[in-house]
Amino acid sequence: GAGVSQSPSNKVTEKGKDVELRCDPISGHTALYWYRQSLGQGLEFLIYFQGNSAPDKSGLPSDRFSAERTGGSVSTLTIQRTQQEDSAVYLCATSTAAYSYGYTFGSGTRLTVV
């Protein structure tokens, strides 16, 4: 597709449930990032995939968060046993190369934990 596609666009879940968020990157973009955007908190880095290298998981806030990228393409971010503080917009971004500063962001998934 022409851009980064994220699904679902909105997700409401009950506290304690698991959720999966999906990111379809731009074809050929080797680098893929997940960020979390909370009100007044800016964009918080979560995890980074680059080609076949081991992912950089240094931003994941707890072991309830995990992500994978299959075949260097689609990525899923999984949050287990969701908590109310997990409510935020989860943004996926991709770029053409490891050292790019120009990310293309998707429109995000707004997660609400009730």
Added chain:
Amino acid sequence: QQQVKQSPQSLIVQKGGISIINCAYENTAFDYFPWYQQFPGKGPALLIAIRPDVSEKKEGRFTISFNKSAKQFSLHIMDSQPGDSATYFCAARWRTGTASKLTFGTGTRLQVTL
């Protein structure tokens, strides 16, 4: 030390005025400083970027001013228009081994009034 501090949190400017958003950093390892623009319901989009060896970069009505010694940089929007109303994020790139990441400021919500 990977933080980028951004101010103000919100800004109201009259149409035709100059909007100024400021950012500061501590880590001298940052090697690129992009600005992103985000409209409601959309992901951030790259607006303009500058290297630390350049003091100013201009693209249309948007100018980045960079003060390396003070570790500060700012975005100036000349002749601000209602269509510029959005949230603006400054960012800084740092390279880790074979990869790089962007650290974002907390964002400035700009409203341009008629």
